Amino acid sequence: MSRLSLGWTLPAYSVLLYAFLYLPIAVIVLFAFDAKAIPGLPIDTFTTDWFAVSLADTRLVGSLFTSIRLALLAAVLSTALAMPAAMVLAWRPVRMKSLVLCLVLGPVVLPQLVLGLGLIVLFRAAPDLIGSPAIVLAHTTMTSSYATLMLYSRFLGFRRSYIEAAMNLGADEFVTFREVVLPLVAPSLIAVLLLAFTDAFGEFVVAWFLAGFTETLPIAIWTSLRQVISPKIYALSALVILVTLFVSVSAQIWILGQSRRECES
Amino acid sequence: MSAARDIARRRSRLRAALPAAGLLPLVLWQIVFFVVPVALILGLSVWRSQSYRLIPAFTFDNYIAIFARPAIWRALLLSVETAAFVTVACAVLAYPVAYFIAKKAGRWRGLLLVAVIAPFWISIVMRVAAWRLLLGERGVINQMAIALGLTEAPMSFLLYSPVSTAIGLIYAYLPLYVLPLYAAISNIHDNWIDAAMDLNASPTRTFFEVILPLSAPGLVVGAVFCFVFGLGEFVTPALLGGGKQLMFSQVIQDEFQRRLDWPSGAAMAVVLLVLVFASLALSMKWIRRASGETGL
Amino acid sequence: MTEPVPNAVELRAVSKVYGASTAVREVSMDIARGAFVTILGPSGCGKSTLLRMISGFVSPSSGDVLIDGVSVLGAAPYERDTAMVFQDYALFPHRTVAQNLAFGLRMRKVAKDEIARRVEAMLELVNLKGFGDRRVSQMSGGQAQRVALGRALIVRPAVLLLDEPLGALDLKLRKQMQAELKTIHRDLGLTFVAVTHDQEEALTLSDRIAVMNGGALEQFDTPENLYRRPATRFVADFVGNANLFDARLGSDGRVEAQGLPLTLFLNPVQRGGRQSGAAIALVVRPETIAVGATAPESHDGRVEAQVEEIMFSGAVQQIVGRLPDGRRITAHQSAALPAPERGTTAVFSWPSQSVWLVDA
Numbered sequence: 006m007s008r009l010s011l012g013w014t015l016p017a018y019s020v021l022l023y024a025f026l027y028l029p030i031a032v033i034v035l036f037a038f039d040a041k042a043i044p045g046l047p048i049d050t051f052t053t054d055w056f057a058v059s060l061a062d063t064r065l066v067g068s069l070f071t072s073i074r075l076a077l078l079a080a081v082l083s084t085a086l087a088m089p090a091a092m093v094l095a096w097r098p099v100r101m102k103s104l105v106l107c108l109v110l111g112p113v114v115l116p117q118l119v120l121g122l123g124l125i126v127l128f129r130a131a132p133d134l135i136g137s138p139a140i141v142l143a144h145t146t147m148t149s150s151y152a153t154l155m156l157y158s159r160f161l162g163f164r165r166s167y168i169e170a171a172m173n174l175g176a177d178e179f180v181t182f183r184e185v186v187l188p189l190v191a192p193s194l195i196a197v198l199l200l201a202f203t204d205a206f207g208e209f210v211v212a213w214f215l216a217g218f219t220e221t222l223p224i225a226i227w228t229s230l231r232q233v234i235s236p237k238i239y240a241l242s243a244l245v246i247l248v249t250l251f252v253s254v255s256a257q258i259w260i261l262g263q264s265r266r267e268c269e270s
Numbered sequence: 271m272s273a274a275r276d277i278a279r280r281r282s283r284l285r286a287a288l289p290a291a292g293l294l295p296l297v298l299w300q301i302v303f304f305v306v307p308v309a310l311i312l313g314l315s316v317w318r319s320q321s322y323r324l325i326p327a328f329t330f331d332n333y334i335a336i337f338a339r340p341a342i343w344r345a346l347l348l349s350v351e352t353a354a355f356v357t358v359a360c361a362v363l364a365y366p367v368a369y370f371i372a373k374k375a376g377r378w379r380g381l382l383l384v385a386v387i388a389p390f391w392i393s394i395v396m397r398v399a400a401w402r403l404l405l406g407e408r409g410v411i412n413q414m415a416i417a418l419g420l421t422e423a424p425m426s427f428l429l430y431s432p433v434s435t436a437i438g439l440i441y442a443y444l445p446l447y448v449l450p451l452y453a454a455i456s457n458i459h460d461n462w463i464d465a466a467m468d469l470n471a472s473p474t475r476t477f478f479e480v481i482l483p484l485s486a487p488g489l490v491v492g493a494v495f496c497f498v499f500g501l502g503e504f505v506t507p508a509l510l511g512g513g514k515q516l517m518f519s520q521v522i523q524d525e526f527q528r529r530l531d532w533p534s535g536a537a538m539a540v541v542l543l544v545l546v547f548a549s550l551a552l553s554m555k556w557i558r559r560a561s562g563e564t565g566l
Numbered sequence: 567m568t569e570p571v572p573n574a575v576e577l578r579a580v581s582k583v584y585g586a587s588t589a590v591r592e593v594s595m596d597i598a599r600g601a602f603v604t605i606l607g608p609s610g611c612g613k614s615t616l617l618r619m620i621s622g623f624v625s626p627s628s629g630d631v632l633i634d635g636v637s638v639l640g641a642a643p644y645e646r647d648t649a650m651v652f653q654d655y656a657l658f659p660h661r662t663v664a665q666n667l668a669f670g671l672r673m674r675k676v677a678k679d680e681i682a683r684r685v686e687a688m689l690e691l692v693n694l695k696g697f698g699d700r701r702v703s704q705m706s707g708g709q710a711q712r713v714a715l716g717r718a719l720i721v722r723p724a725v726l727l728l729d730e731p732l733g734a735l736d737l738k739l740r741k742q743m744q745a746e747l748k749t750i751h752r753d754l755g756l757t758f759v760a761v762t763h764d765q766e767e768a769l770t771l772s773d774r775i776a777v778m779n780g781g782a783l784e785q786f787d788t789p790e791n792l793y794r795r796p797a798t799r800f801v802a803d804f805v806g807n808a809n810l811f812d813a814r815l816g817s818d819g820r821v822e823a824q825g826l827p828l829t830l831f832l833n834p835v836q837r838g839g840r841q842s843g844a845a846i847a848l849v850v851r852p853e854t855i856a857v858g859a860t861a862p863e864s865h866d867g868r869v870e871a872q873v874e875e876i877m878f879s880g881a882v883q884q885i886v887g888r889l890p891d892g893r894r895i896t897a898h899q900s901a902a903l904p905a906p907e908r909g910t911t912a913v914f915s916w917p918s919q920s921v922w923l924v925d926a
Binding site: 015016018019022023025026027028029030032033036044045046047086087089090092093094097099105108109111112114115116117118119120122123124125126127142143145146149153178200203204206207208209210222223226227230234238239242245246249250252253254257258261 | 285288289291292293295296297299300301303304305306307308310311314363366367369370371374380381382384385386387388389391392393394395396397398399400401402403404408409410413414417441444445495498499501502503504505509519522523526532535536539542543546550
């Protein structure tokens with residue numbers, strides 16, 4: 006440990022910052038239990054009614070399931086696109102590699118607004134796709150960048166000699182992939198799937214531009230935010246937030262454990 | 271014998287095609303759904319629109335027209351200012367925490383790092399909704415302030431103002447800034463810090479002469495992402511900023527979707543793109559220099 | 567007439583060029599069946615590239631590679647009858663020891679019960695009986711090494727390739743594994759090709775050693791010939807310790823060493839058909855040199871040098887002398903013999919028949 010020490014100030018400050026990060030989440034969860042129709046302090050009566058109300062709202066629950074369905078598709082598609090590409094980028098000499106990387110990672114730095122508007126223009130050529138298909142296509146574009154990035158670093162850390170050992174013992178490319186590569190990267194793959202799902206599930210701007218009459222959960226919340234907000238929105242948001250936190254935290258801990266194990270062996 | 275050779279040759283040709291086959295789907299996908307849309311925006315920006323109809327042309331009139339509108343300049347300036355402020359604020363707020371996680375957290379570092387990033391994965395719309403609960407005239411902060419006697423009337427500037435937009439953006443990008451800072455700081459060996467102190471540098475001098483220069487790559491990378499994302503962010507200003515002082519992204523969206531003047535909106539989007547890529551290009555030089563200096 | 571048995575491996579003028587640099591330059595080598603061959607050289611000499619060309623991970627830029635008499639150019643690693651022991655062992659971490667051993671047999675579609683039988687036999691051969699269900703992460707360095715060896719041996723390859731197989735082990739374990747490796751090689755009668763930078767390992771293990779330098783094959787010979795009759799100056803210097811003295815071959819079988827008061831009479835074998843006047847280097851092994859106040863009668867090579875350093879290392883003491891022209895000469899002699907005083911002048915001497923010549 007270094008001797009540069011600030012005593013208690015650094016931990017104390019860190020606690021404050023974590024409080025700042027989790028304050029909005031705590032407030033949403035708190036107001037999900039507020040019995041008043043217009044939530045606000047002080048909370049006199051706590052109730053769990055709003056959860057029942059929100060789950061009985063077919064339109065809201067419908068948008069939740071739409072979001073789940075579309076995000077699942079985008080997650081699977083983007084992981085399927087990202088995995089072979091990340092493997093090639095990490096393991097093979099690729100001509101014009103930096104150009105390919107720019108192409109693959111561009112959507113990360115491109116303002117979502119611009120991508121969304123560009124896609125509006127693009128889908129004028131195929132208006133039938135507006136709605137769910139367009140949303141899935143757009144989200145796949147965005148999440149495949151992150152997925153490629155994460156899997157690329159995983160494959161870079163993958164020991165080449167495992168593959169060579171398998172091939173040396175008689176396994177061809179496909180068998181090697183099935184027997185050695187896939188089992189070893191499976192945890193990362195699942196983590197990437199989860200994170201891609203989370204990302205697509207919560208994305209708003211692009212989905213909103215391309216939605217047509219399709220309503221995802223973020224769109225439903227956006228719409229309700231423009232009116233007086235019913236506490237049922239907070240109840241559903243609280244549920245979704247807790248699930249999101251659980252999924253993203255476990256996915257990341259998974260990745261963390263994976264890299265730690267790799268370091269030890 | 272020759273048949274076996276034939277098969278071998280065919281198989282080796284198949285093998286040679288594998289890398290291309292792995293890369294091609296993603297590359298094609300990104301061309302269709304990323305390159306083409308951006309190209310369409312670029313192309314559209316030199317078209318003309320007449321009573322909501324698009325007319326192919328090659329003219330810079332849209333650019334001239336948008337820069338003639340003072341509202342555009344105001345929005346652009348507000349966006350750049352806000353993004354710059356948010357970037358600086360995030361750097362200042364994130365640095366101590368990144369340092370704490372990297373150097374002081376011991377075996378908790380992994381968990382603490384994950385805990386910083388976790389809120390980032392929550393839908394932006396929900397995060398913004400939460401801030402409305404906090405910042406509104408009857409929101410948590412105002413009611414607490416009144417209850418504590420800090421203020422008589424609710425502070426109305428908290429919501430629907432550039433202040434609330436800035437708070438929302440800082441909240442959104444703080445995790446993004448901690449990550450690269452953490453990576454840079456954990457690359458600084460404790461030995462280097464100890465060596466500086468051993469050579470009688472005071473903690474302050476050690477920080478400014480050793481730790482801070484060595485965290486430069488993280489600072490620059492974090493700043494770039496904060497600034498670039500801040501410039502183009504739409505949801506947060508739209509929901510927290512109110513309708514009076516518009517950010518550039520709101521003006522673009524308005525031009526596209528309410529005024530339906532696509533060429534003019536496309537020209538604005540191109541201006542935003544140029545800003546984004548200019549800051550990226552500028553920072554690449556910095557990042558290269560910063561990482562070259564540390565020799566890592 | 568019976569058909570001649572083809573060599574296990576034949577390299578025919580193989581080269582590997584990476585852009586502007588040549589990793590392997592026109593190497594030709596015949597490795598007989600059942601041989602234990604070691605490719606020896608400093609790091610970056612192209613020895614690993616050569617091994618990887620045999621295994622199929624690297625394809626040669628030119629030349630041909632034959633395994634069991636058949637060209638394997640264009641054949642993938644999994645289409646070749648080779649098995650490799652990797653430097654880092656590359657044991658599959660998601661598989662048990664037994665599953666690692668069984669991998670190659672499963673790929674060759676061997677029947678289940680036969681796999682079980684052969685895995686059991688292999689566990690016994692590599693002294694890991696009862697370890698079959700362990701995870702590979704629970705294995706110690708030496709045990710992991712055995713699993714890696716067993717995993718490659720179990721498929722009974724035409725050629726077993728070993729890439730710095732003992733490099734990760736500590737000295738004591740390395741000695742033990744060398745002995746085991748040698749026993750296994752003799753018992754199984756397979757062809758072993760190993761790569762190492764450790765000359766002692768190469769000398770102990772192999773029937774023949776290929777010394778490589780800068781991508782080229784310097785000499786491919788038995789350990790003894792390599793040591794006693796090095797083909798090049800590099801080999802003389804790299805394998806064992808050697809005193810090298812630049813000299814010129816005289817007309818009557820004499821040698822004129824530059825700056826040294828030396829007169830040696832060499833036989834035709836030592837001269838190796840060189841013309842008189844040829845520039846050569848004398849190779850004098852330290853252990854052939856005696857140090858004393860006078861030289862023994864039979865030692866016709868003799869120089870006087872000032873004793874500069876005496877280093878004791880167990881059975882042997884190393885004596886470094888400084889010649890009048892500033893060059894150094896090293897002698898190894900038994901620690902049982904009396905050592906000269908440091909700073910005194912002593913006679914360093916050797917018999918001329920123990921000298922070898924290489925081209926300068």
